[in-house]
Amino acid sequence: MWEYDGFIAKAQLYFSRANDHHTADNDVLAHWLLLGLEFLLRAPLAKVHPILLADMNGDSIMAAAGYPKPTGHPTSIPLKTVVERLETIVPTFTKYHTKDVTGLAGLRNAEAHSSSSPYEQGVELWLPHFTRVVEVLCDHLGLDPADMLGDALLSHGRALVDAADKRLIHEVTQRIKAAVKIRDGLPDEELIVRRARISTLFPGWGGLSLLHEAAEQVGCPACAEKIPLELRVVRSTNERIEDDWVYRDVVYVATGLSCPVCTLSLEGTAEIHAAGIQQQYLRTERESLEERYADYGESEYGND
Incomplete structure (x- = not known):
């Protein structure tokens, strides 16, 4: 019911229906792509x-573990929970992708449950978001997004993503x-007061010399502080x-910036990138073998 290969095959089937339609009908394109996306x-x-997709009721969990009841009715978790878990399982799936999915699901639900159309x-309002989500998921799964969507549709989506990125940069x-x-x-x-606030932004702020500190010192792109x-x-x-x-080696990505001096605020890797700031940072953590095995002291044999 929740097999990985089955989900991939079903997504490809629905995406191919969007590609195979004989006209460039936006309604049909959106219908099959957004159904396949789930x-x-x-x-x-x-x-x-598969148990990560099972509802918390007993029949569902047992079915996901490979023990379905003949009379049981296993159910899946809702899309909202799926997305919450993706943020943990897929490192590059950020809150921006969550917003993309939320918007796409809302669009699909409005089409299915309301009198509006x-x-x-227009595809330019949803295809960039769809393409971003497909690419981050395919990258995580080791799949070629062109194999999922087809070269033409992927190129179309990427062209609109480029346009969306330009708008964000602006x-x-x-x-x-x-x-x-x-x-x-x-x-x-006032400048002196605001500069003094910088040292209070993070506990232990003092040059970021600690390897485990989840921050990096950078120059504000507006005021250079x-x-x-x-x-x-x-x-x-x-x-x-x-x-x-x-x-x-530990790989970090930038997630936000807030300057207490000029009040510039950037949120998410996309805005960080648009501001010309490095997105990824590599740090090396180390621990001595003596520290690692400090708790494995002398044997207690013979002490009784």
Whole structure:
């Protein structure tokens, strides 16, 4: 019922129906693509284990574990829960992708349950969001999005994504310009007060010398003040031993920035990128073998 291969095959089937339609009808395109998307969204959870897709009732969990009742009626978790779990399972699935999915699901529901025709608004309002979600899921699953959607449809979606990115860059640029004006208009006394707030943004803020601190010191793109860029761990390498130390590399992505001086605020990796700030950061953590095995002290044999 919740097999990974089945979800992928069903998503491909629905996507192919969108491609195979004999006219460029936006309603038909949206209908099949948005129906197929839900199967693709559930695939990463199924790949970990089908039980992640099962409702909490007993019949559903048992069915997901491979013990269905002949008279049982297993049910799936709702899409909202699927998306919440994707944020944990897929490191690159950010809250921006969650917003994309929420908007696409709302569009589909409005088409199915209301008297309006939301698909008539045009593909440029939803295809960029759809393409972003498909690409991040395919990348995580090791799939080629062109195999899922077809080259032509993928190129169409990517072209609209590029246009959406340009709009975001323009929006972020305008916000930076506005923040510059705020900074330039501050009297010296107020500037001193606002600069003093920087050290209070994160506990232990003091140059970011600790490996485990989820922040990076960067120059504000508007006022150039050194402020913390918030980071989130997305993955880490397997541990390696060198000499008497255990090492692992940890990859972080930028998630937000808020400047107390000029009031510029950036949220999410997309806005960070649009502002020209580095998105990914690599840190190496280390622990001595002595520290690792400190609790494995002398044997207690003979102490009784």
